[in-house]
Amino acid sequence: MTYPWKSWDRVLFTQVAGRHWPGAEPVLPRLSRAADHGRLWFGIAAGMAVAGGPNGRKAALRGVGSLAVASLAVNTLGKGAVRRARPLLEAVPMIRRLHRQPLTTSFPSGHSASAAAFAAGVAAQSGAWGAAVAPVAASVAFSRVYTGVHYPSDVVVGAALGVGAALTLRAVFPVQRRPESGPPARAPRLAAGKGLHVVANTASGPPALLSTPAVRIAAALPEATVEECTEDDDLVELLERAARAAAREGGALGVCGGDGTVGEAAAMAVRHGLPLAVFPGGTRNHFAADLGLLSIELTAAAVEAGRASRVDVARSTGTDGAGDGGRPGESAHFLNTFSIGAYPDLVRVRERWSRRVGSWPASVLAAVHVLRTCEPVEVVVNGRPRSVWLLFAGNCRYSSWGPAPVRRRDLADGVLDVRMVDGGPFARTRMMGAALTGALTSSPVYTAAAVPRLRLRVPGTGVHLAHDGEVAAAPGEVLLDKAPGGLVVYRART
Structure with a gap:
């Protein structure tokens, strides 16, 4: 030729x-x-x-x-x-x-x-x-x-x-990019951490092998005030005390722990009008990772440089005084996810299997396992009665498929990412089939929407919800909404 x-x-x-x-x-x-x-x-x-x-x-x-x-x-x-x-x-x-x-x-x-x-x-x-x-x-x-x-x-x-x-x-295998961390915001540059008050939750994350996170934070920011929270301490009380001290000094509030601990600190920072420094100290550290804060040293560098952004904060407000704090109008803030039904079980199964078989197969296995063992929950969503196995609401849109998403595009888009898996006749079988074929998003029993707010009523008893993995008794009624750009956080260099 x-x-x-x-x-x-x-x-x-x-x-x-x-x-x-x-x-x-x-x-x-x-x-x-x-x-x-x-x-x-x-x-x-x-x-x-x-x-x-x-x-x-x-x-x-x-x-x-x-x-x-x-x-x-x-x-x-x-x-x-x-x-x-x-x-x-x-x-x-x-x-x-x-x-x-x-x-x-x-x-x-x-x-x-x-x-x-x-x-x-x-x-x-x-x-x-x-x-x-x-x-x-x-x-x-x-x-x-x-x-x-x-x-x-x-x-x-x-x-x-x-x-x-x-x-x-x-x-x-698409490249996983860090989401947009919101518009830039003004935050104090705290040289050596002077004016930063940090609460480190010792109950979060894996056990320290050489030095505790509190010791590492103190080494990276020697002028910061770092206090450890043990199982015998009241986390909210320590955060309140740290926030008041930071406000007096014109500094910032810091937190080290898992996503549930960070959510508590975010609520405190919003209440006192303080910027928040997030030190990764949990098992997964989803919010810290979304900010590019993959280590204590990266957070310390952001605090000293004064690099910060405004991000959305989502709220779950009980409107009937039952559960979720026990008083009408009391809000629980969350930075990542709100869930009701079987979603917490699904996340635990998925994370356990993802280390062995990868994210996509683990999501399928988790969906099959949970749908095989769980029972639907009766709820009223925006006035419409529904029987659901899963109800997920994310703080901002998530990019991954299925009822258990893990990646966000933007931390300040002003919406809640709502995913629901309906109950009803043959819904379990249809959803299991969709999970096995990888067609979860096209299943007729799966619903997804981006909304600024969502009102839920839970007529039954014994139902639980979770904010960023922290489980609590569900109130009879709850309003989910957003505080767009409501939190100033230190972030890594983009």
């Missing part, structure tokens, strides 16, 4: 071989050999994982995954499709040639595919790391022509296959 591009391909190859490239001789052949069997990329990935923090580890994993997909495509399809002979080496100076010449066919370039796949995969997760890796990947791809083992078209097609592999992986 005659290929029309072979003539210019050979001409370009000859031009590269005949030209002197200053500084390339001691570098490019070594770089080309280092990329054999992906060794160069695995080494870079290991360095990123060690030095790059959580985002660096994610970028490294995505880069290696893209490389694996590209290698599979080149070795199983590409090499066998066009059995092109390697270039003749007469025109290539001896000093450039590789000591061991490859034995496989020339088209496409596997090294170029791996290089492009790794760089594109890394860039999909982290633009900064992608920019750092791209010159190395380009050099490896060019080295294959420079050393005489590939024609230019081999390299171009190989690189295209690599980028395609990275895009394919991204389509199957």
Whole structure:
């Protein structure tokens, strides 16, 4: 078979071989050999994982995954499709040639595919790391022509296959981006934490191995006042005392704990008009992660820099004096989720299984398990009686599918993300079928809507609700609404 591009391909190859490239001789052949069997990329990935923090580890994993997909495509399809002979080496100076010449066919370039796949995969997760890796990947791809083992078209097609592999992986496993953390807000810059009063809940999160979160906060912000809350202390009382002291000093309120603890602190910060500093100290730390605060040190840096945003706060207000605090008009604030019915069980099952099988399969397994074992709850939603197994209301829209979403697009969009799974005849069977086929969002027993407020009435007794994972007896009537931009929080650098 005659290929029309072979003539210019050979001409370009000859031009590269005949030209002197200053500084390339001691570098490019070594770089080309280092990329054999992906060794160069695995080494870079290991360095990123060690030095790059959580985002660096994610970028490294995505880069290696893209490389694996590209290698599979080149070795199983590409090499066998066009059995092109390697270039003749007469025109290539001896000093450039590789000591061991490859034995496989020339088209496409596997090294170029791996290089492009790794760089594109890394860039999909982290633009900064992608920019750092791209010159190395380009050099490896060019080295294959420079050393005489590939024609230019081999390299171009190989690189295209690599980028395609990275895009394919991204389509199957979308990159999880941090949500918009709301409009910028003014917050005091507290050098060394002076004026910051922190309450650290020792009952939250896994046990400390070396030093407690309170010790780490004090080390990062030596001028801050840090008080530990044990199981014998009243969390609300400690937060109230800390908030009053912060207000007197013109500082900020800080909290370290799980999402339930952070919700209590948010209510206190709103009441006293204080900015809130969230130190991750729970098991999942959903709200802290949405703010980019993945470590105590990142929160400390945000406090000292005065970087803050306004975010929405959702409220659950009991209107009949029963349950949920016991007094009419008393509100419970939540930053993540409100739920009634079987949703808390679903979350626990999903999180337990996600560590073993991944998020999507775990969501399906959790939905099947809960729908098999739970019983529906009778509620009245905006005046309409409904029998539901699950009722979820998120503070702002969530982007993931199903009745148990976990990711948000924006922390200040002014709406509640409401998801319901109805009861009724054959609803359990239909919902289980939808869960098994991955079609939860299209099931007729599944409802989703974004609304600014929601009124619920719970005629029955013994029904429980949860705010950010904290369970309480459900009131007879409850109003869910929002305080748009009602909370100022310190956030990580975007």
